[in-house]
Amino acid sequence: MSKxxxxxxKHEDEIRSNWLKHMASTVRRSDLMNDRELQxxxxxxxxxxxxxxxxxxxxxxxxxxxxxxxxxxxxxxxxRARQGFTPSETSAFILSMKPPFFHAxxxxxxxxxxxxxxxxxxxxxxxDGLALITAxxxxxxxxxxxxxxxxxxxxxxxxxxxxxxxxxxLPIIGTLDSARTQVVMESLLQAVVQTNSRFAIIDITxxxxxxxxxAQHLLKTITAARLMGAECIISGVRPQIAQTIVHLGIDLxxxxxxxxxxDAFALVLQKSGRTVTRIGGSPRNAGIQNAExxxxxxxxxx
Amino acid sequence: xxxxxILRMGSFLLVTIQVDMHDRLALxxxxxxxxxxxxxxxxxxxxxxxxxxxxxxxxxxxxxxxxAMSRVLDAETVVxxxxxxxxxxxxxxxxxxxxxxxxxxxxxxxxLLYQMRGKLHAELDDDASxxx
Amino acid sequence: MPLTRRETHPIQNSSDVVLARQKVRxxxxxxxxxxxDQTKLVTAASELARNTLDHxxxxxxxxxxxxxxxxxxxxxxxxxxxxxxxDIPAALxxxxxxxxxxxxxxxxxxxxxxxxxIESEPGKGTRVTVVRWK
Numbered sequence: 001m002s003k004x005x006x007x008x009x010k011h012e013d014e015i016r017s018n019w020l021k022h023m024a025s026t027v028r029r030s031d032l033m034n035d036r037e038l039q040x041x042x043x044x045x046x047x048x049x050x051x052x053x054x055x056x057x058x059x060x061x062x063x064x065x066x067x068x069x070x071x072x073x074x075x076x077x078x079x080r081a082r083q084g085f086t087p088s089e090t091s092a093f094i095l096s097m098k099p100p101f102f103h104a105x106x107x108x109x110x111x112x113x114x115x116x117x118x119x120x121x122x123x124x125x126x127x128d129g130l131a132l133i134t135a136x137x138x139x140x141x142x143x144x145x146x147x148x149x150x151x152x153x154x155x156x157x158x159x160x161x162x163x164x165x166x167x168x169x170l171p172i173i174g175t176l177d178s179a180r181t182q183v184v185m186e187s188l189l190q191a192v193v194q195t196n197s198r199f200a201i202i203d204i205t206x207x208x209x210x211x212x213x214x215a216q217h218l219l220k221t222i223t224a225a226r227l228m229g230a231e232c233i234i235s236g237v238r239p240q241i242a243q244t245i246v247h248l249g250i251d252l253x254x255x256x257x258x259x260x261x262x263d264a265f266a267l268v269l270q271k272s273g274r275t276v277t278r279i280g281g282s283p284r285n286a287g288i289q290n291a292e293x294x295x296x297x298x299x300x301x302x
Numbered sequence: 303x304x305x306x307x308i309l310r311m312g313s314f315l316l317v318t319i320q321v322d323m324h325d326r327l328a329l330x331x332x333x334x335x336x337x338x339x340x341x342x343x344x345x346x347x348x349x350x351x352x353x354x355x356x357x358x359x360x361x362x363x364x365x366x367x368x369x370a371m372s373r374v375l376d377a378e379t380v381v382x383x384x385x386x387x388x389x390x391x392x393x394x395x396x397x398x399x400x401x402x403x404x405x406x407x408x409x410x411x412x413x414l415l416y417q418m419r420g421k422l423h424a425e426l427d428d429d430a431s432x433x434x
Numbered sequence: 435m436p437l438t439r440r441e442t443h444p445i446q447n448s449s450d451v452v453l454a455r456q457k458v459r460x461x462x463x464x465x466x467x468x469x470x471d472q473t474k475l476v477t478a479a480s481e482l483a484r485n486t487l488d489h490x491x492x493x494x495x496x497x498x499x500x501x502x503x504x505x506x507x508x509x510x511x512x513x514x515x516x517x518x519x520x521d522i523p524a525a526l527x528x529x530x531x532x533x534x535x536x537x538x539x540x541x542x543x544x545x546x547x548x549x550x551x552i553e554s555e556p557g558k559g560t561r562v563t564v565v566r567w568k
Contacts, residue, residue, distance in 0.1 A: 140504055182390075186470060189386035196406060223398050224389040229382060229406040322455065324448040325484070356455060356473065358480040359539050387473040394474065395481075395542035 005053035018100035077137035173206035205236030235264035352383025481539035490514025
């Protein structure tokens with residue numbers, strides 16, 4: 001039966017003050033955390049370890065008695081990740097408890113070297129276990145932060161623009177992977193409903209490469225819009241993209257594609273029964289007329 | 303047994319699906335529609351699914367069947383009002399419903415039907431004058 | 435309404451399929467899944483429940499909340515003692531095109547969820563387990 005639990009309980013205060021002293025000389029980040037906070041955190045951690053130690057079990061940290069310590073490791077890690085501590089600083093917080101622990105063990109068991117060795121081993125295994133939980137939780141928290149930022153970036157980078165009554169434009173900048181496609185589809189379809197738009201121009205000038213996967217994603221988006229009753233056409237198809245599409249054998253026969261957004265817009269205007277006319281003046285004065293009166297699209301047809 | 307009501311508007315039929323249909327109800331609708339198209343000489347069917355929050359492959363097939371069967375009976379079908387989440391899901395499921403005409407809402411759906419019927423009447427007029 | 439962590443519902447007729455959909459919908463709503471995620475999960479449940487009924491000759495759906503402090507999800511287990519599926523890869527390949535094709539809706543459902551597992555033995559039955567994370 002390990003003597004470590006008793007040693008921890010007996011020397012709790014001493015361990016804590018030694019730990020704080022040790023940290024002050026090594027891993028202290030006073031720019032991120034003030035002394036008061038650090039003391040509170042340390043007290044909490046040691047109390048949780050003492051609680052776990054009371055069960056008499058120090059090697060299996062998955063036991064119920066250690067649940068408070070585990071949760072504490074995870075929440076401390078997550079908050080440190082958010083605050084800007086490095087992974088090593090966060091693990092070192094736990095590992096710097098080793099010297100104080102070992103001192104306490106030696107104090108108790110100096111006279112029996114075999115036992116002392118055993119308890120030092122137990123202490124190191126215990127603190128390593130806690131440090132591992134800390135490291136994992138830190139990584140997870142970092143990943144969540146990155147994921148959230150990616151999501152925000154994705155949403156910001158797919159604006160849907162209303163070009164005219166019932167005509168939307170969706171300029172896509174950057175690569176189109178499956179995660180982004182979901183965001184694009186949702187933005188586009190929501191906009192279709194909100195603006196009652198029958199047409200959407202998806203401009204891919206800003207999409208660096210169009211391979212089979214990207215084409216599939218585009219087709220998915222177009223199909224989803226069609227199911228709702230909106231027609232999509234693709235614009236911004238660069239000559240290289242056209243070559244790649246043919247080269248890869250991608251079938252875009254069901255989709256209207258245009259090289260320029262302006263051409264796509266003209267086509268959609270036509271499809272929706274509209275045209276652009278120049279108002280007033282003779283062709284001779286066309287240049288001046290343009291500047292003065294501008295161009296006004298007017299409804300023609302029904 | 304409950305049935306989904308079919309409204310008659312001139313030579314068009316209007317169906318609004320608002321309930322979470324179980325399979326038998328869906329099949330009943332298919333049967334009822336085809337019977338009504340024939341009975342009333344309908345030339346267009348408008349199916350409003352703006353209240354449907356779930357369209358699975360069974361309902362998808364039902365819509366495709368209705369479109370196909372009406373066409374055989376010389377009527378056009380337009381499905382309107384599909385919700386964005388439903389459209390995204392159907393596409394992920396692998397259904398494109400390419401044989402089904404769609405429109406944003408009842409108004410544009412009716413417009414579409416009138417356009418299509420207009421074409422149909424022009425053809426009939428041509429035939430009539432050719433035979434005269 | 436307090437959420438129990440695990441419930442099983444019979445799938446013996448087409449009304450049960452509707453009930454299964456509604457159950458999954460209400461759990462997903464309680465757990466605050468996004469609308470698109472909810473729709474995907476409920477649609478997958480509908481496909482799989484129908485399979486259990488039509489192909490598996492009836493069975494049951496178990497719904498369970500899964501996850502830990504980092505992520506939450508809903509797990510659905512569809513079990514039947516039907517004829518089983520002899521060629522699983524082929525069944526997964528069968529998709530739907532314009533809706534005219536046959537197919538077990540398995541391939542489609544797989545795309546609507548995050549985790550997908552299927553066990554089947556001809557003559558013994560089938561179990562499909564899916565998870566959608568929040």
